[in-house]
Amino acid sequence: MKIAIIGGGSSYTPELIEGLILRTKTLPVTEVALVDVPEGKKKLDIIHGLTTRMLEKANVPIKVTATLDRRQALEGCSYVITQIRVGLMDARAKDESIPLKYNHLGQETTGAGGFAKALRTIPVILSIARDMEELCPDAWLINFTNPSGIVTEAVLKHSSIRCIGLCNAPIGLLRGLSKYLEIDPDDLYVQYIGLNHLSWANRIFIKGRDVTDELFSNDDFLQYATYTLSGNPGSKELLSVLKAIPSYYLNYFYYERQAVEKEMESLRNGKGTRATQVIAVENELFELYARPDLNEKPPQLSQRGGALYSEAALSLVESIHNNDNKMHIVNVQNKGAIPDLPYDAVIETNCLVNSTGAHALASGNLPVGISALVKAVKTYEQLTIQAAVTGCRQTALLALLSNPLIHGADNAINILNDLLEAHRAYLPQFFGGEGA
Amino acid sequence: MKIAIIGGGSSYTPELIEGLILRTKTLPVTEVALVDVPEGKKKLDIIHGLTTRMLEKANVPIKVTATLDRRQALEGCSYVITQIRVGLMDARAKDESIPLKYNHLGQETTGAGGFAKALRTIPVILSIARDMEELCPDAWLINFTNPSGIVTEAVLKHSSIRCIGLCNAPIGLLRGLSKYLEIDPDDLYVQYIGLNHLSWANRIFIKGRDVTDELFSNDDFLQYATYTLSGNPGSKELLSVLKAIPSYYLNYFYYERQAVEKEMESLRNGKGTRATQVIAVENELFELYARPDLNEKPPQLSQRGGALYSEAALSLVESIHNNDNKMHIVNVQNKGAIPDLPYDAVIETNCLVNSTGAHALASGNLPVGISALVKAVKTYEQLTIQAAVTGCRQTALLALLSNPLIHGADNAINILNDLLEAHRAYLPQFFGGEGA
Amino acid sequence: MKIAIIGGGSSYTPELIEGLILRTKTLPVTEVALVDVPEGKKKLDIIHGLTTRMLEKANVPIKVTATLDRRQALEGCSYVITQIRVGLMDARAKDESIPLKYNHLGQETTGAGGFAKALRTIPVILSIARDMEELCPDAWLINFTNPSGIVTEAVLKHSSIRCIGLCNAPIGLLRGLSKYLEIDPDDLYVQYIGLNHLSWANRIFIKGRDVTDELFSNDDFLQYATYTLSGNPGSKELLSVLKAIPSYYLNYFYYERQAVEKEMESLRNGKGTRATQVIAVENELFELYARPDLNEKPPQLSQRGGALYSEAALSLVESIHNNDNKMHIVNVQNKGAIPDLPYDAVIETNCLVNSTGAHALASGNLPVGISALVKAVKTYEQLTIQAAVTGCRQTALLALLSNPLIHGADNAINILNDLLEAHRAYLPQFFGGEGA
C-alpha cells in the first residue's frame, strides 16, 4: 500500500507521518512518496529527512521517498493526498492584499482570494488527475488543497478519478462540542450541512435524542457556540435565530466588515497579511525540522493551524481501506443529498464511508435561513470551475458577480483585472495558453 | 362594470381616469369608486373633484364616487386596483433614512426599506382581499402597491382572490428599446425574466429573429442599453457579460455603494430623502388639482414618476375584459415558468393574458449569471411574507440575513430593531397584536 | 415565401392547398415544393396535377412544383411541413399486425406499433433537419409526422432547427366542445396538458369563468364528453373522477383490452388492420384525384381522417408569419411548463405563438390522477429517441419495458425481435449500419 503526498514539502507532512506511525495496525502502508515542485525542493529535502528520522525512531517499516517527478510517485499508489499551493506563499500574499485595495476581504479560501486560488489550482489538480487516470486509476484522491470543495468538484466533473475533499473544521467543531457537552464523542451525532467553509451544524443529537431545540434556547450553550465554537464577533442572537452553529469561516460572511477591518489594521500595523505571518511561522518550523536530532513532530506545528488535519485524512483512509462504514463529514458529490442544490455540486455533509467510497446521507432541503447564501456561493463555485477550465473571462466575471463577498460590478471588474494580471504566470488559460 | 381604486386619493389617479376616457370603446366602465383612509380624505376630495371634471369635459358617462368605506366601494366590483401606502409619506421617510444610519441603502421597494414597507402593507392588502372574498369574489385585484411582487405573492398565497401584480418598468424598457431600434413596438419581442424590480430583458427578437447576440456585441447598443435604458453608473462590460438589460432598479444591487453615497449626499445637502422630494412634488400637484378650472390631467404629473402606469394597468384590464390574448409582462405565480424558482413564487415575466387571467410563458431556467441574485432575493421575499403574516421576529431576521443588500448580522439586527420600533403603530403583529 | 411539403404525395396535400387558397391575404406564399420518395412518384404526380388545377381554378398565383430531390425543394424555404411515412403502408401494416401476434395493441402511433414507426422515422427526419441546417437554417419545421411528439423531440434534441409538432386532435376537441356548449369558440378557453396522443383537457373556462367543476358534475356533459368527445367505450365514472376529457387516443390506454379485441375481430373478419382499410380509401381517393376535371378538394377526403389538419397547420404558420400572438395547442419543448416532466421533454399544451415561435404556458404540475401514465410514456419516448439515434438494442428494450401498453418482459423481447427483423431495411442503425 503506497501513498503519494503531492506537496510533500509542506510543513504539515510530519503530522501525517505521525498519524501513519500511530496506525500501523489499521493501515499497512509500505511506502510514502513525497512529491514537490522544483521551487520547493529545499523544504522537501528537510521534510524527507525529518520524516525518515521519525519512522526510524518509531521503528516503523514504511519507506519514505522524495521526488520532483510526480508521475514516478503516482505509479502504483492506492491513495494520493494533495496539499499543494500553486504559486506558493507569494501568490497567497497577492490573494490576500489585492482585494483589500478595493475594501474587500482578502482571504485565501473565500471571496476574491479564494477565487484566484481556485483559478490557479484547478488546472494543476486536473493534470494530477490526468496522470492518475493513466498511472493509478483505482487510487483515491484525498484532497486537502483549498478551496477544497471547489477543487474536489472540479476533479469529479472533469476526470474519472474518485476524489473526496477534506477539511479539518467539522472534526474540530465536533471535538469542541463533545467537550462542552461533557459527553463521549461517540454519543454525539451532529448533522452537518453546506459547502466547504460554508457549513453549519444544524441538528445535534445526544445518544440518539434530538437536543437541538433545547440547546439553542439555552443561554450558556449559545454563549459557548457563538464565541468559542464559531469565534463570532457579534451577538448571540444570530445563532439563536439560525438554530445552527456556523463554521468559523462563516464569520467572513456574517461579519465581513469586521474581518476586512481587522485585515486592514494588520496591514497598517506592518504585520502584513496572514501570508506574512504564516511565512514567519513556517520559517521557524523548517529551521526546527532541519535539526538532525529532531525525530518527532514538534509541538510548534500545532500553532500552524490545520490541527486535526492528519486525524481527518487518515481516519478517512482507514474507513476506505478497512471498509469500516464509519460516518465522516467530507466533501462529495450531492446526488440529491441536499435536493435544492445541483445534482453534480460538491457538498460538505455527513457521509457513510466504506471501501466503495463516501456516500452522502440524504439531509433534506437546506434550512430556509441559510439557503440564499449557500445557493449563491454554489453558483459562484460552479462558475469559477467553468472559468478555470475554459479560461473564459466572461465566466470569471459572472462568478465574481455571483459571490456574496464581492460588492458592486465595478469592484468585480477591477478585482478581476488585478488578479488576472498578478497571477498571469499561473493562468495561461486566460492569456491564450492552454488551461485544464 | 365597476372599478374600485384603493388609495384613490393618490396623485396618480387622474392618469387612470384619463386612460379610461381614452378606452370607452374597449372598457365599458360605469362606475369608479375611489376609496381612501381618513388621513387621506382631503386629497381624496380633490381627486374626486378633478376626475369628475375630467369626465364631464370628455363627456364620458362614468360615475366617480369617493368614500372612506372600503366595503361599500368593493361591493359589485369587477376590478380592484390597489395603490396604497400604509403609513403615508412619513413611513416612507423612515424607510429611507433608518438604513442609512447603518450605511445601508434606504429605498422603499428594495433592501431594508422595501422590507419594512412589505411588513406594513401585507396585513392591509390581505384585509382588502378578505373583504373581496366576501363582497366581490370574482373580481380581479390589480396590484400596483410596492413592493409589488411581494404583495402579489402574499395575496396569492393567503387568499382565494385572483391577483396580478403590475409595474411600469417593463413597458418603459420596451418603449425605450423599440425607439432605439427604430422599429414598430409590435415587431419587437423581448423575453423578460426575474422578479419585480429585479428583472432582466434577456432575449430580444425583431420580427421573430433572435438578435440578442448581435446586439450585445454592438458597442452603440451597449452604450444605449447601459446608460439610457438601465441608467447604469458603471462600465459597459456588465451588460456585455450578462447579455441582458437589467431593470434600472438593479443598479441598487450592481452599484449599491454609489446609490448609498448619492442618498447620503442628498441628506448632507439638506435635500432629504426621496420622500421629502416627492412630498414637495405632490403638494404642488394637489394645489394644481384643486383648481376648479382644471379639467384634464396636468402635464406636471409626468414628472412624478410612474409614467406609463395607467397604460400598463388599463391595457391589462382590457386583455382580461376583452379576452384578447395579448402578451403582458406582469407578476404572476411561477408554476414552473422559471423551473429553478419555487413553484409558488411570484415572478415577473412574459404572460399571455385573456379572460382566464395571466399565464406565464415557460422561459426555462434562470441564466446562470443572474441566478444567485434572483434566488437570494426570492428567499428573502418568501421569508418577508411569512414574517409579515406571522409577526415572527426570528423569521423577519432570517429574511434580512437573506437579503443581498443587508451586510452583516449585526447590521441586520440593528436595522430590524430600529424599523420595528419606528413602525410599531403599523406592525401590531410583532407586538402581541393581530397580524394578517 | 416558399413552403416545402415533405411527403407531398400524401392524400392530405389537397387540404393544405385549399387552406392556402383561403389564406392568400394572410399568407403570401409564392411557391409550394412537393417532395416525395421514388416509390411515391406516381402519387406525387397525381397530387401535383390536382393541386395545380385547384390553384388555377381559384386564380391564385402560387407555383406548385414536384420533385424527388429533397435538397432542391428545401432551398430557400420559410416553412417545411413533414407528413412522411417511412416504409409506406406496408410498414404500417406490419406495425399493426406484429403486436397482435402477442395479444398486444397494433396501432401506428402508440404502443409497439408507434415504437417501430418512431425507430424508422427519426433517422429520416433528422436527415431532413440536417439538410435544413445547411439549406434553410431559419425555416420552421412544422411536423405532422407521427408519432408527432417523439419525432419533434428528436429534432429539437438533435438539430438546431426550430420545430413545432402538430396534431389535429386538440382542435377537434375544442370544436366539439364549443358546439356542445353552444358558445363562440373564442369564448372558450381549454387548458390542455400532456403529450401528443396522450393529452387531456383538464380545465374549461367560458368567458373567463372556470366551469370545470360545474361541468364535471353535470351528467349530460359527462355523457357527451365520455361518448362523443372521447369516444369512450366504458362508463362515465372515468371522466367524473379524472375531471378531465381524455384525447380519444387515451382509449388505447384506458380501454386497451377492448381495442385489442376490436383489432383482432377485424383480422378475423378478413377486414385486415387499419392499414388495409386506409389503402382502400386512398386508392379510391387517388383515382378521383387523377381525374383531369377535378379542380377542388373532393368531399371524400374528409372521411380519410385528419380532418382539421390543414386548419391546424396553416393557422399555426399564420401566427408565426404574422406575429399574431394567438394561442395554439401544439408540441414544444417543456422548459418547466409542466415542472414534473423533464426539462427537455416535448409536451402538448397551450402555447402563445408569434414570430419568435411557440411558447408553452406554465400549466403547473400534472394532475396526480394522470401523472403516472404521462411520466411512464415520456420515459418510453425518451428511451425510444435514444434507441433510434444510437441503434442500441438494449435501449430499445428498456423503452418497450417502460411502455404501459407492453405487458411482460418476454413479450417485450419477442415483439422487439419481430419488429427489428420485419423493418430491417429501414433500421440500418440496429444492424451495424449508420443511424441518425
Added chain:
Amino acid sequence: MKIAIIGGGSSYTPELIEGLILRTKTLPVTEVALVDVPEGKKKLDIIHGLTTRMLEKANVPIKVTATLDRRQALEGCSYVITQIRVGLMDARAKDESIPLKYNHLGQETTGAGGFAKALRTIPVILSIARDMEELCPDAWLINFTNPSGIVTEAVLKHSSIRCIGLCNAPIGLLRGLSKYLEIDPDDLYVQYIGLNHLSWANRIFIKGRDVTDELFSNDDFLQYATYTLSGNPGSKELLSVLKAIPSYYLNYFYYERQAVEKEMESLRNGKGTRATQVIAVENELFELYARPDLNEKPPQLSQRGGALYSEAALSLVESIHNNDNKMHIVNVQNKGAIPDLPYDAVIETNCLVNSTGAHALASGNLPVGISALVKAVKTYEQLTIQAAVTGCRQTALLALLSNPLIHGADNAINILNDLLEAHRAYLPQFFGGEGA
C-alpha cells in the same frame, strides 16, 4: 428496555424471541409485551406459552406478557414491532381471489390485493401511532406489516412517531449473492434502490471494487441472478439489459401473465389461493407450538416464509440501540436520496443506522430503465394512502388507475367496487364512518 409486538400471536413471533435470546449481550431487553385482537386470543396464548418456555430453557431473564389491551402494552416501550393482518386470513383470501375474477393478479402486497390490504391496515396503524404519541412518544415503530412501504409512509406523513419499514427480501438477496460470489458478506456492498417489493440491486462492489459491469456480462452470474435470486420465469436478457437484480416481487410486474395463470391454475386445481395454503401451514405450526414440551423454534417455521425476518428486525434494533452506524436496507423517507421521487415518499434503500435513526444514502436518480415503473407505483402508493386516510372513493379509483398491475378503467371500477364491498366491515371510512 421494553418491546411491544403488535400482532404478537403471529406464527413469526418465536423467531423474534429466538433472536432476542441470541442477542442478550447487545439488546438488554427486560420485557416483551405481546398484543393481539380478541379474534387472535387463542393463538396469542399459544405463542405466549411457547415463548415463555423458550426463554426459560435459554435461561434468559426477559419477561413475556400477553394482552388484548394495546395501550397497556405500549406504555413505557422503547420499540414497537407491528406484524398485523387486519381482517386476518379471511380478508387475505378475498384480496387474492377478487382480482382473479377480472383476470388480475391476486397478491396481498402488490396490485389490487395490496391496495385493499393498505386501505384496511392504514387506519389501524395510525391508531397505534396515535396511542404511541401519547404513551411512548420516543419509541421506535419497526413496521413489518405489509404493504410495508405504504404503511410506513402513512405513519411518517400522519403522525409524529419515528418509524422504519422493514422487509426481509433485501437481506435475503445479499445472503444469496455473497454465497454465489463465495465471499464474506462484509466484503460485499450492494446498492439497493426502489420501493418496498419494487426494488433492485443495481450496483455491486466486492471489497470496494465496482464489479457491476463485469458481473452483468458474465453468463453464469446472469443465470444465477435470473433464476435463483430473482426466481424469474423468463430469459436472462431482462437482467442483462436492466443491469440490476430485481427483487423477486418484480416478477409480478415483469411476468404478470405467468403469475396470474399460476394463481388461476391453483384455484382450478382446488388448491385455493396462497391464503389457503398459508392457513394449512399455520394450523400445523400452531399445533406444534401448543405442545407443552416444545421449548425452541421448530424447524418447520422456516417453511412459512419470512425467513431472516428476525435477523432483519433485531439487527436494526441493535444498530439504533447501540448507535453502531451499520448499513441497513430499510424503508425511510426519501428527502432527496432518490431525487426524482417525491421528497416525502418512503423508499427502500441503503441507510446508515444509528441511535438517531436510519439515514438514506443519496443514491442519485433512478436508473432510466426502471424509472417509469417506480414513479407509477409511487404515485399509486401516495394516492392509496390518501384514499385510506380520507375514505374518498374518487381518490381510491385514481390510485387503481395509476397502478401498473390494473388494466383498463372498467376493471379498475369493478375491482374497486368488489373490494370495498367485500371489506366493508374494515373500511368504515368509505361508508360514512370514521377513518384514520
